[in-house]
C-alpha cells in the first residue's frame with residue numbers, strides 16, 4: 217500500500233482513540249496522549265504484523281478498546297499505546313519513567329512482565345497468569361489493558377499460524393473469558409468465548425450458525441406472538457421500554473447440545489426475551505413488569521432470580537423469570553432498566569462511567585484481596601490453583617447471612633464450612649459445628665440463598681483431611697491444605713527416619729538419585745507425601761527389593777520405567793496394532809510411536825493432537841478432550857500436531873451411554889440395529905433400571921467416527937430412547 221495512504225489510516229485510527237475518551241480528557245491530557253502516540257509510532261516504525269499492516273495499528277486498536285469498551289481514562293490509553301514498546305523496541309522503562317512518570321512506568325512494567333503469549337519455548341502460561349494477578353493490587357489497570365490486548369489479538373487471529381491459533385484460543389477460553397466474566401465485562405466475555413469457540417471448533421460453529429439462521433423465522437414468529445399481549449399491557453400502563461429477544465451464545469448452545477445429548481432442534485431455549493425499561497423508580501417498576509408478564513404466563517417458581525435486591529458480585533442486576541408459553545415451552549424473560557442493562561453489558565466499565573473517576577467497587581476489592589492472598593503462596597502448584605480459581609470465576613452465587621445480618625456471597629453448592637472460611641480463615645480452621653437457621657447441621661451442609669448461619673468454634677479444633685472432600689471454594693481448600701501441610705511435615709519427618717533406617721539395613725545409600733527412583737517406583741510426585749505415607753504405614757517398603765541394585769545405588773530396569781496402566785487404558789488400546797494410523801508433527805518422522813489417551817479415546821476421523829508426556833511417550837488426544845485446554849494453555853511447547861493417516865484397517869473400542877423408558881422394546885430394537893451395522897461390533901451391553909427409567913452402556917468396536925455418528929443418529933430415533941451420547 218502506498219505510504220501516504222497508510223499514514224492517513226494511522227492518523228484516522230489515532231483520532232478514533234481520542235474520540236473514545238472524548239468526555240474524559242482535558243487539553244493537558246490530550247497532549248500526553250499525543251506524546252505517547254508519537255513515541256509508539258516511531259518505535260514500531262519498521263515493524264509489520266503478520267497480516268502485513270503496520271504494527272502501530274495493534275497498540276492503537278488496544279487503546280481504542282480501553283477507551284470505548286472498557287471505559288478507561290488517559291493513563292490507561294497512554295499505557296495501551298506503549299504496551300509493546302519496552303518489550304519489542306529499544307525504548308526502556310527508564311525512558312518511559314522520564315517522559316511519562318512513575319505511574320505509567322509501573323503499569324507498563326506489569327504489562328511487559330506478563331507478555332510472551334506467543335513465546336512457545338517459555339515456561340507455562342499459567343505462570344504468566346499468576347504474575348498478572350500479583351500485579352493487581354498495584355494497579356488493576358494492568359489486567360484491564362491486558363484484556364484489551366487479548367481481545368484485539370483474538371479479533372485478528374485469522375492471520376496467525378494454525379498451531380498458534382489453537383493455543384491462543386484455548387488460553388482465551390480457559391482464562392481470559394472467565395476473567396472478563398468475573399470483572400463483569402459481559403460483552404467482551406461473550407465475544408472472547410465466541411471467537412475462541414469459532415477457532416477451536418470451526419465445523420460445529422458453522423453448523424450452529426447455519427441452524428440459527430434457518431430457524432430464525434420460526435423463532436421470530438413465536439416471539440412476536442408471545443410478546444404481543446405483554447406489549448399491549450405495558451403500553452396501556454404507559455411504560456417506556458424496549459422489548460427484544462436475545463439469542464444465546466454459540467458456545468453455550470453447543471455445550472447444551474453436548475450435555476443433554478440432544479440435537480439442536482430440541483433445544484428451544486436458545487433465546488431469552490429481554491424487557492428494558494426507561495425508569496426512575498427502578499425496583500418497583502421491574503416488579504410491576506414482572507407482575508404483568510406473569511399475569512399472562514405462569515412462572516416457574518424455581519427459576520425466579522432477583523438480582524436487583526442481591527446484585528451479583530460482578531455488579532450484574534436484573535430480574536429473571538422463566539414462564540410457560542401457550543405452546544408448552546419454557547421461555548426466559550429478563551426484566552431490567554437501561555442502567556442495569558448498561559452495567560450488564562459493560563460491567564465495571566459502566567460503574568466507572570457513572571462514577572466519572574477511577575474507583576474500585578468494594579466487592580471487587582474483597583475478591584482481589586482473596587485472590588492475592590492465595591496467589592502469594594509461592595509453593596502452591598500453579599495449575600491446580602488455576603483450576604480452582606477458574607471454577608470459582610464461573611460459578612453462580614448464593615447469598616447468605618451472618619447472625620447479625622451481614623451479607624456474604626458464595627458460589628452455589630458452598631457448604632457451612634466454606635462460609636466459615638469466607639468469614640475468616642481462623643474461624644474456618646477452628647470450626648466444630650454450624651447452625652443454619654438456628655438448627656444444628658453438619659459442616660458439609662450445602663447452603664441455600666437466604667440461609668442465616670452461625671459458626672461454632674473451638675480453640676482445640678484443627679483442620680481435617682476429610683474437609684477437603686466437601687469444601688468447594690478455593691479459599692477454604694487452600695487454607696485447609698496449608699494447615700494440613702504443617703501437620704504433615706511433622707509426621708513426614710518421622711517417615712523419613714523410618715526410610716533412612718530401612719535403606720541402611722539393606723545397605724542402600726540415602727542418595728538423591730535413589731530417592732528419585734523410589735518416588736517413581738511407589739508412584740509419588742512429592743517427597744513430603746511419600747515420607748508422610750511411610751509414617752502412616754501406607755507404603756510397602758518390602759517392595760524396595762524389586763528395584764535393581766548395584767553398589768548401594770539403584771539402577772532403572774525397564775520394568776520400573778513402564779508406568780502402571782489402569783484397566784481402562786488396556787481396554788482402549790487398539791485391537792489390531794497398526795503403525796500408520798496417525799501422522800505426528802508436520803513432516804516429522806512417521807515412525808514416532810504414540811498411544812491413544814484414555815481420557816478421550818480418539819477415533820479415526822476425530823480432530824486430534826499429540827502431547828509429549830514425561831514418562832509415557834506421545835499421547836494422542838481429541839481436540840475437544842476435556843483436558844485439552846488445560847494442556848494447551850500450560851504446556852504448549854509439548855503439543856504436536858497430529859492427524860489420522862488411513863481411515864480403515866483397525867477397530868477401536870468406544871462406548872455409548874443412553875437413557876430411556878420402556879426397556880423391553882428398546883433393547884430389542886437397539887440390538888437389532890447394531891447387529892445390522894456391518895462396520896460395528898458390539899462388545900458388551902449393560903443396563904440399570906430405576907422407577908421405569910433405564911440407563912445403559914454399550915461398548916463397541918468401530919472403525920471410524922463417521923460410522924459411530926451414523927449409529928448414534930439411528931439409535932436416537934428409537935422410540936423410548938431419551939438420550940445417546942458417546943462416553944468421553
Ligand code: MN
Pocket residue numbers: 274299300365
Ligand atoms: Mn500486544
